[in-house]
Amino acid sequence: MTDRPQPKPGILDISPYKPGKAAVEGVAHPLKLSANENILGSSPEAKTAFASAIDELHLYPDGRCNALREAISAKYGLEPERLLFGCGSDEIFQLIGQTFLQPGDNAIQGEHGFGAFAIATRAAGGEVRMAREIDLRIDVDELLACVDERTRIVWVANPANPTGTLVKGSEIRRLHAALPADVVLVLDGAYAEFAEDPDFEDGVDLVRNFSNVIMTR
Numbered sequence: 001m002t003d004r005p006q007p008k009p010g011i012l013d014i015s016p017y018k019p020g021k022a023a024v025e026g027v028a029h030p031l032k033l034s035a036n037e038n039i040l041g042s043s044p045e046a047k048t049a050f051a052s053a054i055d056e057l058h059l060y061p062d063g064r065c066n067a068l069r070e071a072i073s074a075k076y077g078l079e080p081e082r083l084l085f086g087c088g089s090d091e092i093f094q095l096i097g098q099t100f101l102q103p104g105d106n107a108i109q110g111e112h113g114f115g116a117f118a119i120a121t122r123a124a125g126g127e128v129r130m131a132r133e134i135d136l137r138i139d140v141d142e143l144l145a146c147v148d149e150r151t152r153i154v155w156v157a158n159p160a161n162p163t164g165t166l167v168k169g170s171e172i173r174r175l176h177a178a179l180p181a182d183v184v185l186v187l188d189g190a191y192a193e194f195a196e197d198p199d200f201e202d203g204v205d206l207v208r209n210f211s212n213v214i215m216t217r
C-alpha cells in the first residue's frame with residue numbers, strides 16, 4: 001500500500017501540453033495558426049446562433065448533435081451515421097486511445113507529431129513510438145518499421161502541425177494497405193483546408209471502404 005492514491009501506469013509520463021507561441025520577437029502582428037483557431041474570427045451567423053442560445057444555457061444540449069450532424073453531412077456529402085462529435089479533436093483522440101489501447105499496446109506517430117496523440121496514448125496506458133521524420137516529413141516506411149504485434153493505432157496529421165508538411169494520398173493509401181487490419185489509422189485533417197497540393201486526399205474514401213480508418217477534422 002502507498003500513502004496516497006496512485007494514478008495508473010502512463011499517467012505520470014504525460015508531459016503537459018505546451019501551446020504554440022502567440023508572440024514572435026521582431027514581428028508586430030504574427031498570425032498564430034498552431035492551435036487551429038480561425039484567425040478571421042467567427043462568422044456573424046455563428047455569433048447570432050450563439051447569442052440566440054442564451055436562454056437555454058440551463059439545459060443540456062442535444063448529445064447526438066443532430067442539427068450539426070445534418071448540416072455537416074449535407075455540406076461534405078457524408079453519411080450522418082458515420083459522424084462522431086467531440087469538444088475539439090483532442091476529445092476524439094482520447095476516445096480513440098481509451099477504446100483501442102490496452103496497457104502494453106503501442107501507438108505510432110511521427111517524431112514531430114502533434115502532442116495530443118502522445119497524451120491520448122499514454123492516458124490509455126499505451127507506449128508512444130516515434131517514427132523518424134525525414135526533412136520534417138512523415139515517412140511511410142519509417143512508420144511501418146515501428147509496427148509490431150502490439151501496435152493498435154497509427155496517428156498521422158495531414159497536413160502536419162507544426163512542420164507544415166504533407167503526405168500525398170498515394171502514400172497514405174500505401175501506408176493503409178501495409179498495416180494489419182486490426183490497426184486503426186487516424187488521419188487528423190485539422191489543417192486539411194490548407195492543403196493545396198493536388199496529390200492531397202482527405203481520406204474519406206479509405207474511411208468508407210475500410211473498417212480501420214478514422215478521419216478527424
Ligand SMILES: Cc1ncc(COP(=O)(O)O)c(C=O)c1O
Nearest residue numbers: 034035036088089114157161190
Ligand atoms: C495537428 C493538430 N490536430 C488537431 C488539433 C486540434 O484541433 P481542434 O481542436 O480544432 O479539433 C490541432 C490544434 O492545435 C493540431 O495542431
